[in-house]
Amino acid sequence: MSRFPIGVFDSGVGGLTVVRALRAAVPHRDIVYLGDTARVPYGTKSPRTVERYALACQRFLLAREVDLVLVACNTASANALAALSAASPVPVIGAVVPGANAALAASPSGHIGVIGTLATVASGAYEAAIIAAAPPAMKASIRVSQLGCPLLVPLAEEGWTDGDIAERICRRYLEELATLDSAIDTLVLGCTHYPLLAPVLTATARTVWQRDIAVVDSAAAMATCARHAIAPADATAGPGKLSCFVTDASRLAELAPRFLGEPLDAPALVDL
Amino acid sequence: MSRFPIGVFDSGVGGLTVVRALRAAVPHRDIVYLGDTARVPYGTKSPRTVERYALACQRFLLAREVDLVLVACNTASANALAALSAASPVPVIGAVVPGANAALAASPSGHIGVIGTLATVASGAYEAAIIAAAPPAMKASIRVSQLGCPLLVPLAEEGWTDGDIAERICRRYLEELATLDSAIDTLVLGCTHYPLLAPVLTATARTVWQRDIAVVDSAAAMATCARHAIAPADATAGPGKLSCFVTDASRLAELAPRFLGEPLDAPALVDL
Numbered sequence: 001m002s003r004f005p006i007g008v009f010d011s012g013v014g015g016l017t018v019v020r021a022l023r024a025a026v027p028h029r030d031i032v033y034l035g036d037t038a039r040v041p042y043g044t045k046s047p048r049t050v051e052r053y054a055l056a057c058q059r060f061l062l063a064r065e066v067d068l069v070l071v072a073c074n075t076a077s078a079n080a081l082a083a084l085s086a087a088s089p090v091p092v093i094g095a096v097v098p099g100a101n102a103a104l105a106a107s108p109s110g111h112i113g114v115i116g117t118l119a120t121v122a123s124g125a126y127e128a129a130i131i132a133a134a135p136p137a138m139k140a141s142i143r144v145s146q147l148g149c150p151l152l153v154p155l156a157e158e159g160w161t162d163g164d165i166a167e168r169i170c171r172r173y174l175e176e177l178a179t180l181d182s183a184i185d186t187l188v189l190g191c192t193h194y195p196l197l198a199p200v201l202t203a204t205a206r207t208v209w210q211r212d213i214a215v216v217d218s219a220a221a222m223a224t225c226a227r228h229a230i231a232p233a234d235a236t237a238g239p240g241k242l243s244c245f246v247t248d249a250s251r252l253a254e255l256a257p258r259f260l261g262e263p264l265d266a267p268a269l270v271d272l
Numbered sequence: 273m274s275r276f277p278i279g280v281f282d283s284g285v286g287g288l289t290v291v292r293a294l295r296a297a298v299p300h301r302d303i304v305y306l307g308d309t310a311r312v313p314y315g316t317k318s319p320r321t322v323e324r325y326a327l328a329c330q331r332f333l334l335a336r337e338v339d340l341v342l343v344a345c346n347t348a349s350a351n352a353l354a355a356l357s358a359a360s361p362v363p364v365i366g367a368v369v370p371g372a373n374a375a376l377a378a379s380p381s382g383h384i385g386v387i388g389t390l391a392t393v394a395s396g397a398y399e400a401a402i403i404a405a406a407p408p409a410m411k412a413s414i415r416v417s418q419l420g421c422p423l424l425v426p427l428a429e430e431g432w433t434d435g436d437i438a439e440r441i442c443r444r445y446l447e448e449l450a451t452l453d454s455a456i457d458t459l460v461l462g463c464t465h466y467p468l469l470a471p472v473l474t475a476t477a478r479t480v481w482q483r484d485i486a487v488v489d490s491a492a493a494m495a496t497c498a499r500h501a502i503a504p505a506d507a508t509a510g511p512g513k514l515s516c517f518v519t520d521a522s523r524l525a526e527l528a529p530r531f532l533g534e535p536l537d538a539p540a541l542v543d544l
Binding site: 037038039040041044045046048049118150151153154155157158160164165168169172248249250251 | 309310311312313316317318320321390422423425426427429430432436437440441444520521522523
């Protein structure tokens with residue numbers, strides 16, 4: 001049994017959706033969370049800069065003796081996972097491969113849509129991971145269509161997660177995605193902020209494609225993956241502790257409950 | 273006559289609206305522009321972090337022998353102008369004081385609305401500057417109401433500057449501002465991205481307050497202020513040159529023409 005915490009980092013507050021899923025999956029493990037709120041968002045930055053920032057985040061977690069690193073940020077997973085894995089003595093789990101596997105399991109047709117930040121989409125990481133993980137007989141019929149949706153992060157942070165404006169923004173993006181592939185049956189939420197918009201995205205997707213669309217949340221897939229990757233904690237020790245760090249005193253404390261689904265003690269400020 | 277360039281910095285691409293106004297105001301002066309695209313946006317960061325980043329930007333410009341620094345970023349102007357001025361041997365002009373003066377000149381009633389980033393609004397800098405600049409007899413009747421509008425920056429960057437979604441988002445924000453003061457006659461665009469949304473904000477403000485609202489663009493006010501602050505350039509030398517630097521290879525080249533109103537040579541990448 002492990003006495004070490006699990007480390008989770010994200011560019012900001014969004015990764016708390018991963019922590020939420022992780023606390024449900026491994027309730028007795030301690031978790032150290034780092035939100036790089038001074039440099040959020042990663043999603044509009046170049047691969048080189050994203051990699052540099054992600055490595056700094058991981059160094060902070062490794063110094064806290066974590067025995068597993070979860071890269072909650074899809075942009076960092078898509079652009080820096082190889083560098084992160086190479087630099088870590090403990091396993092590193094990104095968002096993309098678990099999300100890709102979950103999408104394949106959900107999609108009968110292999111026509112999969114991915115929405116995320118501009119940097120995640122530009123990396124092509126989801127498409128590569130989905131094709132790599134597909135059974136050989138299915139590879140030829142896989143079709144992955146992607147769209148960057150820059151307004152969805154501020155929309156989720158503003159808390160405008162239902163109603164008219166959220167519906168219209170989601171419809172505009174999904175209609176654009178439908179012009180790329182009208183046969184999509186599965187939609188991957190390729191950004192940790194998007195689970196907050198899952199209800200409106202699910203409803204809008206049904207309208208746009210005129211059928212039920214499976215909506216895949218990478219956060220849940222990552223938590224499942226983590227549960228299989230680690231030694232169990234001592235269940236008699238009670239619920240695991242969540243320690244939270246940020247690189248800038250931001251709105252995290254205000255926004256956290258919305259993403260985490262529970263109150264959060266004031267995060268500690270660190271300089272990377 | 274000065275042979276030195278004017279330095280302009282912003283957290284990202286938005287400051288090019290100031291460069292556009294500046295090139296119209298002082299067409300023969302060279303301009304050095306720095307967009308801190310690796311750390312954009314400043315608007316959600318703490319005052320301490322904004323100040324640290326802004327000082328680094330200014331050092332870069334001073335090393336290029338500028339004889340005037342324009343802080344195009346409203347967030348940096350609101351949170352770091354005193355520190356920037358103290359650290360500079362040449363004059364520093366921020367966005368807030370010129371914007372405040374322009375608002376006072378435009379507002380018969382003294383009921384002024386300010387929209388900007390969360391950090392600009394939290395600083396209270398516009399309210400302080402407007403009250404400080406008001407004539408003594410008018411001070412008591414000044415009323416400044418502010419609102420942070422986080423969706424407007426990504427909306428401008430996405431290019432969704434007219435149509436249904438832009439109208440609804442602007443209306444939602446301005447209706448919230450109207451609950452703070454139903455007698456506003458002047459609206460300050462307290463962020464360099466907002467001039468792109470000026471038409472929809474002007475139309476929406478008229479609907480919300482049911483009268484014409486004067487919309488004040490800080491970028492234009494800064495350019496006028498700069499023209500009065502500097503020695504003229506040699507007009508016979510032809511049009512001034514614009515040199516552009518960024519801290520991350522971002523969408524700046526793609527977005528620039530929308531903000532600058534003219535094509536832009538590929539910016540050079542620098543590490544601060």
